[in-house]
Amino acid sequence: MSTEKSSPIGLHRVVSPKGVLPQAAEVVDPHAPLTDDEVRISVERLNLDAASFRQLYEAHDGDGDAVRQAVLEIVGRRGKMQNPVTGSGGMLIGTVDAVGPDSPLGLKPGQPVATLVSLTLTPLVITDELRQWDGQSEQVPCQGHAILFARSIAAVLPEDMPSDMSLAVMDVCGAPAMTARLVEQLTASTGTAPSVVVLGAAGKSGSLSIAAARAAGASRTVGVVRDNTEADALNSAGIADTTAVADATDAVAVSTIVHEKLGAPADLTVVCVDAPGCEHGAILATRDGGAVIFFSMATSFSQAALGAEGLAADVHMVIGNGYTPNHAEYALDLLRRERGIRELFTQRLLSESA
């Protein structure tokens, strides 16, 4: 093990351009010896980001061999799995292989883990030519190794649930932790428990967020979903006080139904709909002095900023942060406590694998 001084955010592994962060780098070095605060993971599976896999699959007309060669080429050239077209990565699971003596991550060799930082900044070597992957799915069986920095994040996979369910939870675990924190902050600053509306409440991040809002003490929760099928699923899960059906991109419909259900605009609105155009509805559904958290990557910064200005809406708008301390443990615990969320996740995983 090297005693070389290393950067907690991985600057020492950036090859080009010099001086940028690993995520912005064209090439990182996954081969240099492990430093004292790094961890090496023996990789078992990559979960490619959905947008990245779709781009590769379409660019190669669904030819699995060509898709596999493309991933091998990217990782071989860049030292990380960052799709140059979409800019996105994914996550991986594996087993802890070696732990530097100064690593603050608290991992032990032999533990099964998932990385919660993106593959876009994770140094990666593939050693099996991806022979077990047919190039037809974003789930990539893989042998090789990956490097975690001191400020990376990895979660130990729990033994009491299937790994695909753990991964599905970890993929969105920033949302419930942050929702709970905002509910607590609003309660502390106003002296009253807030009402919470979640747009997209039957989805993965949405169901965890609405359960988190209730667990954190929300006075009332409204789950907005797109159709009656989702409404039935959310009602069966029993995690929302009220369910409402509306098109989240229809600002007038969203705000009208929220006013109807709450008798007033919401104190906190959480956007978990993975589609563009939900900014204005969320703003209009929220009271002056209230807050909106945007978790969807389809959120447009300028639509949110200009929308609030155009509506003269004094709303505190927050960019959902994928990282909050202990977010994975918090989300996994919610799943353990709430049978309804487990059922939603089980249905979703079954329909995805069908």
Next chain:
Amino acid sequence: MSTEKSSPIGLHRVVSPKGVLPQAAEVVDPHAPLTDDEVRISVERLNLDAASFRQLYEAHDGDGDAVRQAVLEIVGRRGKMQNPVTGSGGMLIGTVDAVGPDSPLGLKPGQPVATLVSLTLTPLVITDELRQWDGQSEQVPCQGHAILFARSIAAVLPEDMPSDMSLAVMDVCGAPAMTARLVEQLTASTGTAPSVVVLGAAGKSGSLSIAAARAAGASRTVGVVRDNTEADALNSAGIADTTAVADATDAVAVSTIVHEKLGAPADLTVVCVDAPGCEHGAILATRDGGAVIFFSMATSFSQAALGAEGLAADVHMVIGNGYTPNHAEYALDLLRRERGIRELFTQRLLSESA
């Protein structure tokens, strides 16, 4: 005056598509009679959004007559000045012409005002064919009328400063008001006055924001600027405790210089640099548990969200809202109190008109 029931956000003037907000509408109706909660403005000048004017100017190879015809065509067809390519608008100044008896805006006929909501949602009629405009500048002398809704925002132009300076201040007045509010909230929630870093501190929104941070009780303010010329200007203005020179898009450089100047990362970082790529530097310059406000329209939502996750940064990220109650009065008062800001604005207006 009609007694027709009207919508405070202007839904009654949307022609197509039906049911969307005025900003999202293809066509709004500027000709319908004034309703009881609306205000009619007699227009004197449009200030086109810079991106919108540039697009029109380039599309017509700098031919002023063609640019003028293009603006007339847009306003004639859409009932508002929203550039269909850039989606952006601008603002206008004029005189209050008529005030509905139920208008909550507090305006009186004859007052000189600037609209602080975007032209993208303001019903507008042009009656002079823009004869006084050469199509060569975003400042458009104009006769006609515009409609303000109950939830629109307009500010009375103060008598104690030139209108171009008032407009320049009002254009960015959301930033200082929101910075001051965040400083007060952080002080209240932690019991300690926060340190504040402003990226782009010599610009219009930046200089007002750093002065607002100090006025709101920041423990220490650091203004980051791009070169020595800006550093000299900021030092002469005397509104920042410390000045530092760094490229705001160089994440490592920004965080290094902030750590140097403060001995620690910032409690609050305010991004006022109108260029893409400033997200990671702002995040890395901010302490865990601290906050970042993004005021630049060049901010990328996904760069911010994924950047924080990739850096395992527990930072509260806020979308700068162009509207906070009394934001225009607050910013104008800062300008009156701080000779240094007045000088920065004067220099900037001189260089723009040169």
